[in-house]
Amino acid sequence: MSSEYVPPKVWKWDKANGGAFASVNRPVAGPTSERELPVGKHPFQVYSLGTPNGQKATIMLEELLQLGFSEAEYDAWLIKIFEGDQFTSGFVDINPNSKIPAMVDRSGPEPFRVFESGAILMHLAEKFGVFLPTSGPARAECLSWLFWQVGSAPFIGGGFGHFYNYAPIKIEYAIDRYAMETKRLFDVANRRLAESRYLAGDEYTIADLATYTWFGNIYRGEAYGEAATFLSMHEYEHVGRWVGEIDARPGVLRGRLVNSSKGL
Numbered sequence: 638m639s640s641e642y643v644p645p646k647v648w649k650w651d652k653a654n655g656g657a658f659a660s661v662n663r664p665v666a667g668p669t670s671e672r673e674l675p676v677g678k679h680p681f682q683v684y685s686l687g688t689p690n691g692q693k694a695t696i697m698l699e700e701l702l703q704l705g706f707s708e709a710e711y712d713a714w715l716i717k718i719f720e721g722d723q724f725t726s727g728f729v730d731i732n733p734n735s736k737i738p739a740m741v742d743r744s745g746p747e748p749f750r751v752f753e754s755g756a757i758l759m760h761l762a763e764k765f766g767v768f769l770p771t772s773g774p775a776r777a778e779c780l781s782w783l784f785w786q787v788g789s790a791p792f793i794g795g796g797f798g799h800f801y802n803y804a805p806i807k808i809e810y811a812i813d814r815y816a817m818e819t820k821r822l823f824d825v826a827n828r829r830l831a832e833s834r835y836l837a838g839d840e841y842t843i844a845d846l847a848t849y850t851w852f853g854n855i856y857r858g859e860a861y862g863e864a865a866t867f868l869s870m871h872e873y874e875h876v877g878r879w880v881g882e883i884d885a886r887p888g889v890l891r892g893r894l895v896n897s898s899k900g901l
């Protein structure tokens with residue numbers, strides 16, 4: 638294995654070298670243009686795109702509507718991340734990190750923002766009292782798996798997905814490193830789902846919802862080109878059983894279609 642690249646003393650931003658996301662990535666935060674976000678008439682305003690992280694918000698709201706919570710009505714606004722909508726002033730106001738999904742809760746007297754998909758799921762689960770046990774070991778188990786998912790997604794998306802599918806050059810070391818970690822994460826889930834119907838126990842929770850949008854897309858072969866074959870998805874039998882079960886939930890079916898996009 639060899640590399641001709643010797644890092645300079647101080648890194649400088651080379652705009653021409655951004656690969657598939659050259660138009661999106663910058664080494665600084667903050668807005669690049671002034672534009673307010675649209676606001677609809679429902680209690681929740683969701684600013685998102687149908688990627689794995691974006692789907693978490695719309696699936697959760699559709700699950701709530703499916704349970705009969707009419708107070709969970711929402712407006713879904715498309716944020717085109719390849720066109721830089723996440724860097725408009727209105728979006729940065731609700732998510733200083735410029736990533737979808739972000740949401741504004743307008744159900745009370747004062748609207749407020751919620752960003753980070755895990756925070757959105759927790760906020761809605763607590764507000765409606767579903768999909769998150771309220772105390773004790775069951776709650777701890779659910780939050781453990783939820784944070785496991787949010788913490789591991791960068792290795793799958795930014796690591797494996799990027800270097801296997803999007804990087805302008807195929808780097809064996811990077812692909813090996815992140816394929817290994819992605820397979821390890823699938824094995825973590827597979828072992829857990831061999832002993833438990835859902836990640837946090839017998840009940841479906843926001844931990845399943847969050848993990849499903851990533852693992853389901855990859856398992857079904859809908860993300861990162863030939864990744865399902867490359868990563869031998871057939872080895873994860875229990876993940877497959879769980880993906881199939883969650884695929885069939887009506888709220889999940891609808892939530893996946895909102896602002897749909899290719900799994901990124």
Ligand code: GDS
Pocket residue numbers: 658661662688689690691718723735736737738752753754755787790791793794795798799901
């Ligand atoms: N932790 C956040 C959450 O859970 O809400 C992550 C949110 C997130 O990743 N949102 C993506 C986004 O808005 C769309 S989901 N990107 C706009 C941008 O980057 O400007 N995420 C890893 C993770 O979840 O931690 C990814 O890999 C996403 N990929 C999956 S699509 C990125 C890159 O170069 O990799 N800048 C673009 C691709 C990307 O965002």
